[in-house]
Amino acid sequence: MTNDVITAAMLAIGDELLSGRTKDKNIGHLADILTAVGIDLEEVRIVPDDEDRIVEALNALRQRYDYVFTSGGIGPTHDDITADAIAKAFGVPCEHDPKALELLGASYAARGIEFTEARKRMARMPRGAEHIDNPVSTAPGFRIGNVHVMAGVPSIFQAMLDNVVPTLKVGKQLLSRTIDCPFGEGTIAEPLAEIQKQYPQAIIGSYPKYQDGTFWTELVVRARDLDVLVAAETAVQSMIASLHQNNANRSAPSGV
Amino acid sequence: MTNDVITAAMLAIGDELLSGRTKDKNIGHLADILTAVGIDLEEVRIVPDDEDRIVEALNALRQRYDYVFTSGGIGPTHDDITADAIAKAFGVPCEHDPKALELLGASYAARGIEFTEARKRMARMPRGAEHIDNPVSTAPGFRIGNVHVMAGVPSIFQAMLDNVVPTLKVGKQLLSRTIDCPFGEGTIAEPLAEIQKQYPQAIIGSYPKYQDGTFWTELVVRARDLDVLVAAETAVQSMIASLHQNNANRSAPSGV
Secondary structure, eight states: OGGGOOEEEEEEEOHHHHHSSSOOOHHHHHHHHHHHHTOEEEEEEEEOSOHHHHHHHHHHHHHHSSEEEEESOOSSSTTOOHHHHHHHHHTOOEEEOHHHHHHHHHHHHHHTOOOOHHHHGGGEEETTOEEEEETTTEEEEEEETTEEEEOSSHHHHHHHHHHHGGGSOOOOOOEEEEEEESSOHHHHHHHHHHHHHHOTTSEEEEEEEEETTEEEEEEEEEESSHHHHHHHHHHHHHHHHHHHHHHHHHOOOOOO | OGGGOOEEEEEEEOHHHHHSSSOOOHHHHHHHHHHHHTOEEEEEEEEOSOHHHHHHHHHHHHHHSSEEEEESOOSSSTTOOHHHHHHHHHTOOEEEOHHHHHHHHHHHHHTTOOOOHHHHGGGEEETTOEEEEETTTEEEEEEETTEEEEOSSHHHHHHHHHHHGGGSOOOOOOEEEEEEESSOHHHHHHHHHHHHHHOTTSEEEEEEEEETTEEEEEEEEEESSHHHHHHHHHHHHHHHHHHHHHHHHHOOOOOO
């Protein structure tokens, strides 16, 4: 199985995510993209703009998962400390990258803006890091080891991720089928647990819904193997048909 | 300072958050509410429906922070394993709670629905846990030690949190002022870093914005002490006035 499963974690960095001032939009986007290409996002952490906390979380995650993706803290202001923290986590110096200096210098020159020390901060990265292109606002993200460091602004995060995805090794995609089930969780729990036992290679999730006074359930069957997926999905559909039959016989009320 | 600062972490539980199928809405809500009452949310983790992962994350968080809030995994289906995982983390048995059984039993009886074993699963909690009322769909959340275990469905999570908040000890609120700054981060980075140095008790955050071809910045000054807040905010306003003056003198272009 080892090559079938490629794992990832996300580290979202920023006080503003923890104060509620900014509602994160990057976690869900990363989850969508990784799932689509066949990489399993297995953990997310959100930490403040605090060097020790970033270093600690990054070192825990990068040792555990195949890939880590970070968001936030790579701008020019004093609260942008991600590059320094990542360098510290890897035990390498954080320094001005010549290629990034050239790129940013040219961009500012073209706009007639002075390339100040503060602006040069955006060219700092851990020694040995490779650029992640930023087609939105020039200042690059970077990759070091299995860690991809990207901006927090969603449009830039997304553009950087688009550049990163083709470079990643991917696993066997976790296929997924969603089945709307008109019965509440309390009604389906026992037969559904039996189906899960019968198909241990499938992952069956149940998500309760409540609308207009009625409980229903969204069932999600996932598997890497199409045969397993189809078999488990068929079993779930049979369970629903059988519950309909029982209900028609008894005309009993349904509920969660 | 110790009593001024009360810390918290959130543990969001659920495969669906990591696959992208569900976009979390509870983290931002909890962040808003805790900030408003004077509790600092300092870390968030998202983990899958996996007992070992839940136990590991919960034990790390509950030892480090004053409070932990969890979301998800407390329904009746096989993939709802949060109560068992929390019990395991605390080293106590997970068992049917008599009061919860009574509450759920009465609710099902009133609706003429059979109170099956599966539905009774929702009455299971770690021994010694106290109820968190669920005004939406009866099945209670619970508190054990400093951990508050709540539903993943946002309307229920929010209703449970409303019941929990009055029971929490709170710190001195982190006051906050937001200042729209018409200059990009590259322009303000140096003077802003000076202000941060001058007011170490304030936390100054800078959030870049890009709209209609113009870079501007949202600056957020935070402090527990009103005098510090006002002084740091005044310094930021003076910085902006001074940059306007410089711009008027030079009529130089501005940019990030």
